Amino acid sequence: MVSIRDVAKEAGVAISTVSKVLNNYPYVSESTKKKVTEAVERLNFVPNQVAAALSSKRSGRIALLLKLNMKTQAIDEIDMQYISGALGMAREKQLDCITVFYSVIEKMNLEEMTRYFTSQSISGIVIFGMDNDDKVLQKLIESQTFKIVVVDNPYVNENTSAIGIDHYQAQYDVAWKTISENTGNKILYIAGMRNSFVTEEKIRAMEDLSKKKKLKLFIRNGDFSELKARNIALRYAKNKDIVVCGSDLMAIGAMKALMDMDIFRPVCGFDGIILMGYVGKQMNTVKQDFANVSAEAVCELNRLLSGSTGRNVRLPHKLVRMKYEDIIC
Amino acid sequence: MVSIRDVAKEAGVAISTVSKVLNNYPYVSESTKKKVTEAVERLNFVPNQVAAALSSKRSGRIALLLKLNMKTQAIDEIDMQYISGALGMAREKQLDCITVFYSVIEKMNLEEMTRYFTSQSISGIVIFGMDNDDKVLQKLIESQTFKIVVVDNPYVNENTSAIGIDHYQAQYDVAWKTISENTGNKILYIAGMRNSFVTEEKIRAMEDLSKKKKLKLFIRNGDFSELKARNIALRYAKNKDIVVCGSDLMAIGAMKALMDMDIFRPVCGFDGIILMGYVGKQMNTVKQDFANVSAEAVCELNRLLSGSTGRNVRLPHKLVRMKYEDIIC
DNA sequence: TTGTATGCGTTATCAG
DNA sequence: CTGATAACGCATACAA
Numbered sequence: 001m002v003s004i005r006d007v008a009k010e011a012g013v014a015i016s017t018v019s020k021v022l023n024n025y026p027y028v029s030e031s032t033k034k035k036v037t038e039a040v041e042r043l044n045f046v047p048n049q050v051a052a053a054l055s056s057k058r059s060g061r062i063a064l065l066l067k068l069n070m071k072t073q074a075i076d077e078i079d080m081q082y083i084s085g086a087l088g089m090a091r092e093k094q095l096d097c098i099t100v101f102y103s104v105i106e107k108m109n110l111e112e113m114t115r116y117f118t119s120q121s122i123s124g125i126v127i128f129g130m131d132n133d134d135k136v137l138q139k140l141i142e143s144q145t146f147k148i149v150v151v152d153n154p155y156v157n158e159n160t161s162a163i164g165i166d167h168y169q170a171q172y173d174v175a176w177k178t179i180s181e182n183t184g185n186k187i188l189y190i191a192g193m194r195n196s197f198v199t200e201e202k203i204r205a206m207e208d209l210s211k212k213k214k215l216k217l218f219i220r221n222g223d224f225s226e227l228k229a230r231n232i233a234l235r236y237a238k239n240k241d242i243v244v245c246g247s248d249l250m251a252i253g254a255m256k257a258l259m260d261m262d263i264f265r266p267v268c269g270f271d272g273i274i275l276m277g278y279v280g281k282q283m284n285t286v287k288q289d290f291a292n293v294s295a296e297a298v299c300e301l302n303r304l305l306s307g308s309t310g311r312n313v314r315l316p317h318k319l320v321r322m323k324y325e326d327i328i329c
Numbered sequence: 330m331v332s333i334r335d336v337a338k339e340a341g342v343a344i345s346t347v348s349k350v351l352n353n354y355p356y357v358s359e360s361t362k363k364k365v366t367e368a369v370e371r372l373n374f375v376p377n378q379v380a381a382a383l384s385s386k387r388s389g390r391i392a393l394l395l396k397l398n399m400k401t402q403a404i405d406e407i408d409m410q411y412i413s414g415a416l417g418m419a420r421e422k423q424l425d426c427i428t429v430f431y432s433v434i435e436k437m438n439l440e441e442m443t444r445y446f447t448s449q450s451i452s453g454i455v456i457f458g459m460d461n462d463d464k465v466l467q468k469l470i471e472s473q474t475f476k477i478v479v480v481d482n483p484y485v486n487e488n489t490s491a492i493g494i495d496h497y498q499a500q501y502d503v504a505w506k507t508i509s510e511n512t513g514n515k516i517l518y519i520a521g522m523r524n525s526f527v528t529e530e531k532i533r534a535m536e537d538l539s540k541k542k543k544l545k546l547f548i549r550n551g552d553f554s555e556l557k558a559r560n561i562a563l564r565y566a567k568n569k570d571i572v573v574c575g576s577d578l579m580a581i582g583a584m585k586a587l588m589d590m591d592i593f594r595p596v597c598g599f600d601g602i603i604l605m606g607y608v609g610k611q612m613n614t615v616k617q618d619f620a621n622v623s624a625e626a627v628c629e630l631n632r633l634l635s636g637s638t639g640r641n642v643r644l645p646h647k648l649v650r651m652k653y654e655d656i657i658c
Numbered sequence: 659t660t661g662t663a664t665g666c667g668t669t670a671t672c673a674g
Numbered sequence: 675c676t677g678a679t680a681a682c683g684c685a686t687a688c689a690a
Binding site for chain 2: 659660661662663665666667668
Binding site: 001003005015016019022047051052053055056057 | 666669
């Protein structure tokens with residue numbers, strides 16, 4: 001393997017000079033800069049990132065913490081978009097990025113988790129899909145041992161930023177749109193997991209909307225499960241006018257139930273997953289650009305790693321209707 | 330940061346002794362071993378993998394090379410399963426694993442690609458979804474600079490293993506099953522991408538099956554595209570008896586077309602993606618355990634990294650029928 | 659069985 | 675502007 005030493009010899013300069021050229025230090029004459037870059041070309045030299053990390057003591061290594069949906073693979077696209085967006089930005093920012101699933105760390109206490117990330121030379125973490133009642137992750141954030149960006153959860157401190165769309169507003173918008181496109185004032189809201197911040201936000205939005213528009217709101221907990229949503233719809237949808245769901249998957253479950261019952265009720269979802277195009281009926285939903293959310297999260301993490309302090313970042317969303325013709329290709 | 334030096338001091342032994350204990354060297358007395366482990370506990374010491382890699386010159390870092398489907402997110406679950414399976418096994422085998430999308434390397438020549446992976450300290454690569462006509466990747470494999478495991482492509486050399494299910498047999502089986510469950514001998518086969526090894530295997534299987542069972546085989550190229558398959562079905566399915574597809578997505582496209590035409594033809598797919606449960610009609614398909622394929626690929630890569638020579642590994646598959654009731658949860 | 663010394667490929671701090 | 679040289683944290687051949 002060709003090292004910086006070989007380059008120095010080839011260029012007829014000192015090792016440190018090569019290093020300076022490589023890292024774009026000021027105070028290097030154009031002539032030596034040229035000699036070095038030429039030598040690098042000739043020898044096809046590749047800097048050893050491992051050695052660089054060891055020497056400079058900054059790893060630039062970040063981790064993506066993701067929850068793998070063992071059963072509902074229908075929403076794998078969300079995580080895939082997260083990964084894709086993050087990797088793109090990580091490359092742009094010259095960050096080394098690894099993917100970690102919750103399953104790896106789920107039984108660890110704070111110390112073990114810290115140890116784990118440290119041993120991986122991780123200096124920054126992007127947390128996706130964090131539960132509200134995950135005490136260990138909360139402590140990890142509070143410990144401020146790592147720079148952290150939390151997606152869709154409002155944790156902020158010196159070393160932690162929060163990022164995501166405005167779930168309150170988005171839920172408000174999509175529900176309002178669906179309601180105003182149809183008639184009726186009895187709303188069935190199928191909510192997501194209780195221990196989730198976004199669920200609380202969305203419920204709050206529904207309550208505010210109901211108050212403002214004088215709707216009768218009936219809330220049931222669907223836990224983001226298609227089956228639960230289906231059962232809820234089977235049981236309660238008949239004497240309601242409109243079904244609003246906290247996720248697309250639940251919207252699909254509810255819609256399928258309605259179709260089985262052979263009655264029609266407008267249904268709206270949340271997320272904009274591709275599957276929405278396959279269920280036969282068009283539905284309103286909130287389209288999140290997950291890849292962008294994730295890219296921005298990494299960007300924010302990079303900011304933290306450069307010494308900036310944590311903050312809250314809001315990203316845009318849009319309302320869409322998804323139908324088969326649009327998604328097939 | 331607490332280093333091995335601190336541990337040595339705390340335990341009252343030499344650095345090298347600590348290292349030996351940490352790496353389970355023989356010839357270390359139980360007493361010193363105990364002293365060291367206790368010191369490690371007390372100081373909450375975490376070995377620095379970066380330094381270890383630099384020192385030992387072996388990184389244990391591998392890369393997953395994946396093709397992200399920008400448009401057909403419906404099959405993101407496949408890549409997700411690949412990632413998940415690989416990460417699990419990588420952790421088990423103590424390998425550091427990064428994910429790389431084709432988009433990153435697609436315009437590189439051999440030298441740039443080698444440089445890229447080298448700079449990332451990558452010593453092994455698992456290649457998913459490789460095109461037959463990807464000359465650069467072919468050269469990369471031939472160069473044997475890295476240990477490589479190729480999924481679903483039969484490249485084998487000293488440092489390269491091939492892994493995957495037997496696509497020939499699987500296609501043969503699922504087609505035969507579908508045909509024997511129904512009547513008719515005019516088969517429309519919608520094939521996948523031309524430049525793909527698995528497509529060739531599957532076509533060969535269909536040809537052999539047709540010869541043996543005296544079927545009339547009509548082949549069209551669907552490029553793994555749902556829309557193309559749809560159009561092919563719209564055009565040719567009417568005067569055929571059975572539609573066999575090289576992928577689930579194409580099977581779904583064909584099935585939707587048949588439903589739109591309001592005629593029924595048995596359709597079978599290939600892969601076992603979750604979406605198959607959402608289209609309303611049950612179809613036969615080949616169920617691949619993608620997570621397992623990927624885990625085995627990493628396992629095989631680990632074998633190569635340990636000095637074994639490349640080989641061909643065949644994994645099992647099974648035939649299933651997918652319906653909504655089974656996948657909802 | 660344990661300790662000493664050297665080197666891995668960089669970066670960073672000085673002195674020149 | 676350039677060049678020695680000392681870290682960085684660990685592994686390992688070799689000496690004891």
